[in-house]
Amino acid sequence: MVGHAFMGRAHSQAWRSVGPFFGPPLTPVMAALAGRDAGRAAEAARTLGWASSEGDWKQLLRRDDVQIVDICTPGDAHAEIAVAALDAGKHVLCEKPLANSSAEAEEMVAAAERARANGVRSMVGFNYRRVPAVTLARNLVAGGRIGTVRHVRAQYLQDWLTDPEAPFSWRLDRDRAGTGALGDIGAHIIDTAQFITGHALVGVSAVMDTFVRERPAPGGGTAEVTVDDAALFVGRTDGGALASFEATRMATGRKNALRIEVSGSSGALSFDLESMNELWFHDGTEAAETAGFRRIVVTEPVHTYARQWWPPGHMLGYEHTFTHQAADLLTAIADGTDPTPSFADGLRVQRVLDAVAASAASGGWADVEGSQ
Ligand SMILES: NC(=O)c1ccc[n+]([C@@H]2O[C@H](COP(=O)([O-])OP(=O)(O)OC[C@H]3O[C@@H](n4cnc5c(N)ncnc54)[C@H](O)[C@@H]3O)[C@@H](O)[C@H]2O)c1
CATH class of the missing domain: 3.30.360.10 (Dihydrodipicolinate Reductase; domain 2)
Structure with missing residues (x-):
């Protein structure tokens, strides 16, 4: 997960509770939390239940134990993180709105289509549907x-x-x-x-x-x-x-x-x-x-x-x-x-x-x- 404030806390709660309550076919492991500051990310990881932390989200993409990247940052960081994560073969959940402009969102849809050909999935977080x-x-x-x-x-x-x-x-x-x-x-x-x-x-x-x-x-x-x-x-x-x-x-x-x-x-x-x-x-x-x-x-x-x-x-x-x-x-x-x-809906x-x-x-x- 990238970002650890409001949505970071809400999504952490979800990753903690989804296994026990929904018994999904895949059990999530809360492997790593990334932020812009290594110290604050480490502290947030401890509080929110993540096994490790990174001071730079790019490190997540290099890790084999990370298969889903959950983007909980402000909109200006969504496109860069999502496109890089999808191109690295990671499934992506991205908070709403998908991007800060349609041009960025179009790039994200293109990355989602490329990744989909390899079985990599993407979703935008319009949670009120649920x-x-x-x-x-x-x-x-x-x-x-x-x-x-x-x-x-x-x-x-x-x-x-x-x-x-x-x-x-x-x-x-x-x-x-x-x-x-x-x-x-x-x-x-x-x-x-x-x-x-x-x-x-x-x-x-x-x-x-x-x-x-x-x-x-x-x-x-x-x-x-x-x-x-x-x-x-x-x-x-x-x-x-x-x-x-x-x-x-x-x-x-x-x-x-x-x-x-x-x-x-x-x-x-x-x-x-x-x-x-x-x-x-x-x-x-x-x-x-x-x-x-x-x-x-x-x-x-x-x-x-x-x-x-x-x-x-x-x-x-x-x-x-x-x-x-x-x-x-x-x-x-x-x-x-x-x-x-x-992402196309986004x-x-x-x-x-x-x-x-x-x-x-x-x-x-x-x-x-x-x-x-
Ligand atoms: N679905 C909902 O109900 C809902 C509610 C609130 C916010 N949101 C969305 O969630 C996203 C985050 O909002 P928030 O309220 O959690 O914001 P926030 O300010 O509470 O938290 C943002 C987090 O992102 C981190 N961050 C900022 N820039 C970063 C970067 N470049 N790289 C790594 N980390 C970075 C910050 O350090 C912080 O931890 C936004 O897109 C917002 O629109 C959705």
């Missing part, structure tokens, strides 16, 4: 339970940048993060919407803004914020639905509210990550007297991923999605199949991000490249 309620939503749509999808309304609302004194970090630097709320959390709702509906966005019209343009720098003084604080857009899907999206880190009082509602010709679905064990389902074919949104607690053994954990109603959380991701990756590697979401999201940025800059409609 919330059982989100998987159920997709299954209900695919099973025709809401009819033809006409509307998607998606929001990802956080508030950690509301305070103008919140400090500058790599997430506010275009060179390191690519974009702001758009790529950080907007990417998640784009992927989740496309996953649930089975349809891709073909074009968008967007507005974006940066409300606080200077923030305290960790080393003293201030630093310029070079990314968006908020991105709002509407779009059309290749299934003919109209969709709306809002991604902001300034939604005062909202912590991690990934919400998505899908309206179909004969039913509807609604999900909120802050109540992530629940899916709300309206079956429009029921008698009007009793029809209405009903709450499904998605913890039954029949629900994907739920059987491996606790008895019904004993609730899953954020960290479980990463364990599901690890289980699916290990299973695909063992079966010789392609895990999803693929590129498709990247192209939507590009279209949103282009539309916000021009003030007009922007087609999503490759979707026509």
